[in-house]
Amino acid sequence: MPLPRRLALTALLVALPLSGRAAELKVLSWGGEFSAAQQAAFARPFTQATGIAVDIVDAESPTALIKSQVTAGNVTFDLASVGLADAVRLCDEGLALPIDHRALAPGADGSPAAQDFLPGTLGPCFVPTDVYATVIAYDASRPGGAPQTIADFFDVTLFPGRRGLLKEPRFTLEMALMGDGVPADQVYATLSTPQGLDRAFAKLDQIRRNAVWWEAGSQPVQLLADGEVAMTMAYNGRIFAAQIDEDRPFRILWDGQVYETEGWMIPKGAPNPEEALRFVAWTTAPEPLARAAEQLSYGPPRRSSQALVGVYARDGKTPMAPHLPTTPENMKNALAIDTGFWVDHDAELTERFAAWLAGADE
């Protein structure tokens, strides 16, 4: 065989598997259990159904990474899992691709996607995958009675003991106002006034001496388990894991829960935008969203998904519905994080909150 032909054949052999392979989607997510759940509920079934390989990559802060990649003009990810607030921010700054909501799957009952998703969860560049909540958790095996409303969390005379609080103004100020009797639908109107802000901080002042501040989501579970606090703010998914996987006698007080939406955004300049859109539409259909809610106790953001949620995938027997923030019984006094408010006031309130915290010892 003459050399040129042999070379050509070798080149062909090398090139064949490359050209035959479909594009691989690179998905940026938060890591840990969260990535594992997305792997099981979204990535693996999607690859089986379409043949498109999906690689989920973990990041500490997907938003900061996406911002730096898009501004540098070198985007290596097709999709990222981000919070709704970050998606709005990235979208407004032209760093995210708009997603046509007509491409999304209709509800299980045939209603259009825009009506099937919970109100306020869809964004122009964002399709939600799950709803997580910050709730009050307590240890039912301890004496002192169970708190009935969010106001009990701020009442240290009726319910003595220390309180675990998130060291962030987000969620904490909202809960303070709800604990002070502000109805959920007026929380942000109140927070937007100087008097309302003072009222929230005054409420926090009441438990300042009893507060233990946490930052990482694993901390409140540990604080409860060690008996360091009587009640604590916590992410509902962490408490669920402690209840079911570790069999701890923790309970969640759903009254006054503050929930936030997480989901997909496609960064501008993504290498495979079409496959990415296909992945978004496929994974946010009612069925896969319900499967995801069986992996972790984060609620599906679609109305028609709620009834499809079965039992906890890991133990095969715990019904998931009572543990989800989106279940109607748990939604009676619930507040959705207002992303518009927080993109406007994030920095200002974080500074004020830090200044308030620093004054806590003097």
Add this chain to the structure above:
Amino acid sequence: MAALDPHAAVVTGATGAVPVAALTTADGRPLARALAISSRRARRRAFLLVLPLLAFVLITFVVPIGQMLHRSMYNDGFAANMPQVSQWFADTPPGTEPDEAAFAALAADLTAAAEAKTIGIVGTRINYDVPGTRSLFTATGRKARGGFEPPYKAALLDADEKWGDLRLWRVMRNASTAYTSNFYLAAVDRTRDDEGRIVMAPAQQQVYVMLFQRTLVLSLLITLTTFLLGFPIAHLLATLPMRRSNLLMILVLLPFWTSLLVRTTAWMVLLQQQGVINDLLVWMGAIDEQGRLSMMYNQIGTVIAMTHILLPFMILPLYSVMRTINPSYVRAARSLGATSWTAFRRVYFPQTLPGLGAGALLVFILAVGYYITPALVGGSSGQLISNMIAMHMTETLNWSMAAALAALLLGGVLVLYWVYDRLVGIDNLKLG
């Protein structure tokens, strides 16, 4: 003609000039040039050897840090995306009331920015100075889809009456030049009032100066505690027989090989109110159930956990210096009548200074930048400036502010380093 003159060589030879110039190498080249060439070649080879390191340092260190520092005073979020109104600001003196021409320029820019999807960037930039205005830009941008009709002032005020706010116009004027000192002002709790004078930020927003001070004080305290704890250990390590000191050395290094989070969590288990130490004290009757000590989620917890984590950085340089100290010096001092304290103070301790200097510098600089441990065990009072930098980097995405805070921290450390150099002398450091 001179070359043909038989006397010429003799005459010049007598002065001695010609034989010097004739010093050559074996192949006939002048010696001085050959030497210069060969030493230049050696220098070039040496340079080529360090070139990879130089390129590495430049690409991964100097350039990114330089870019980041540049960001602290440069933000073209407004200037680049709002060209017409920026031009109006450039043409009119500061303090000019916005006229119809200004509103026309603003309306055109808002429409263009909404079209180009850059309006969020513009709003974010102004929001740094006037909180709550980001939504003003994005909401007006949505209304601007079809463009505004003249008169523009009325049209914009109709869209949102906040557009008539003179403070907003003053801030926009300030942002219309990309270079700004505002981030540095904000980083030292200052702001500009309506006349553009620099004033203190509202009391409830003042946080950064206090955090800088706290970071400095806690870092110095941690340096001191690592010295007090590390010095005797290093001395013991240096004077014990080799076999036993090796075992001790492993104990010193062991925490190095354990995850930072594991070590921090271990301290939580020990120090918290329901923790081991408190349980022990209650069991012994030293304190009662109500009087459990708070040693965690405050500054005490931060200092204890960080001292433990940074201790090896103090011990290792001290140890390496102490090993080289000849014990006969102290013996000589004692034999000349010095008490053990005097011998330690006047003879032994001064010889450990290079190691102490290096250890103190390492511990201090590491402590200044720490944020995981303070975040986990610091509670409300153990938060440091690096926690705010991390927050601005990853949450509010205000990288200019993060850069300004980081630049101030870097500047502060460099000043301390300079003071340190004047007092101790960097040449005296011994890093191991």
